[in-house]
């Protein structure tokens with residue numbers, strides 16, 4: 108493929124023109140506030156992955172520009188794509204508009220075609236994951252999004268005056284910044300971490316990893332590896348181990364068959380995107396419960412990437428019951444057999460229970476979740492990551508478990524995967540991320556405007572730039588008076 112860098116300059120000019128045609132970004136309109144001599148940020152984002160970038164862009168285009176995104180990762184390495192994503196390509200089709208916010212020049216396709224042309228786009232299969240990361244890097248730079256990398260949010264406190272104090276840690280040390288709204292764009296493990304089966308927690312870490320951990324696959328050369336799970340991550344980790352020269356990889360799968368149909372993708376529509384939020388809670392739960400029971404199949408190519416290896420085996424109906432250390436290896440116990448293994452990878456998903464998220468400890472206990480009076484057994488089965496999920500308001504804001512106990516929750520927005528049960532899939536995956544960013548923007552904009560209503564009213568009263576000078580007309584009333592005399 109020929110790489111045309113001039114094409115990117117042209118695309119950026121086109122983007123600038125489109126923005127100007129749409130009068131974007133809107134003028135900056137949020138009144139400035141200070142605290143302890145510091146300018147208060149209108150919004151701080153925790154996380155600058157795809158969701159943080161898209162939501163921040165949406166806010167900036169709406170004139171909320173005193174914002175910042177903090178990300179613990181080094182620049183250009185936010186999110187899973189160049190870290191723990193071990194697939195070769197995205198599952199999503201290449202044509203998705205994703206984070207483009209309704210602007211054609213911001214799409215992946217426009218970015219790709221600007222560099223390699225339409226023919227190459229037609230020839231492209233799925234998007235290589237590194238290329239997707241490159242697109243996100245461009246998105247950030249084309250929109251000049253204010254991301255600060257290598258900075259971790261370590262704590263969050265109510266600072267009074269409707270402000271939130273955010274503790275930050277970077278190479279210079281700790282510091283505090285204040286904001287009016289905080290957006291948790293913290294990704295898949297946004298409110299918890301990897302869901303690790305209890306039987307692994309007692310086992311020495313040198314024998315196992317969660318699929319989202321950093322794993323030294325080189326060290327698995329010649330080793331016997333077990334992968335627990337049957338989702339996309341299970342396949343991608345198994346394939347990576349095989350490609351790194353593992354002696355064998357055994358997929359240990361609880362189900363008697365692999366899920367084959369991607370149910371939610373099958374019914375995707377603008378109805379689902381915009382309508383799910385407004386369904387009764389019981390229906391929201393029912394959709395999610397069904398999808399989780401059916402499960403999402405691993406992608407076709409990821410599955411073949413594993414099964415083409417003669418030293419890969421798939422064991423169905425084979426739940427792991429225990430893992431026991433045995434000197435330099437472990438015994439993985441299943442109802443059918445005990446497997447001797449050198450390493451186990453748990454591709455067992457994520458939790459929503461805030462464990463592993465000390466930065467949110469000051470408020471996590473106050474959040475209303477689905478198990479706090481919303482979930483009823485008639486809705487479906489009580490899956491931990493569903494009943495633990497936050498029960499969110501219309502702007503993705505957390506609600507208080509006990510009203511009045513933690514008012515700042517109304518200004519902390521959960522814009523990550525954990526919002527799925529309350530809002531549908533608008534804050535995690537690529538397809539509907541622009542709709543999610545739009546919903547979040549509308550909520551934050553309305554709240555900030557309402558909070559400053561007195562300032563805006565005073566501004567209305569004080570505004571005195573005349574449109575008419577007074578010399579554009581003559582009052583004929585005096586002549587009328589003359590006529591009736």
Ligand SMILES: Cc1cc2nc3c(=O)[nH]c(=O)nc-3n(C[C@H](O)[C@H](O)[C@H](O)COP(=O)(O)OP(=O)(O)OC[C@H]3O[C@@H](n4cnc5c(N)ncnc54)[C@H](O)[C@@H]3O)c2cc1C
Pocket residue numbers: 153154155156157158159160177178179180184185186187188191192193196197198199258259260261292293294295340466522523524534535536537538
């Ligand atoms: C392996 C994998 C493959 C996927 N493939 C697809 C796909 O093909 N199609 C699709 O639609 N979706 C896919 N997804 C789902 C989704 O698109 C991605 O998870 C995407 O990265 C979500 O973006 P995000 O911004 O929510 O989270 P992330 O991209 O994970 O970004 C979160 C960011 O928050 C930062 N962060 C977290 N806590 C802190 C803190 N305390 N301080 C500072 N920074 C912090 C992290 O460093 C990280 O960069 C995939 C997900 C995974 C895990």
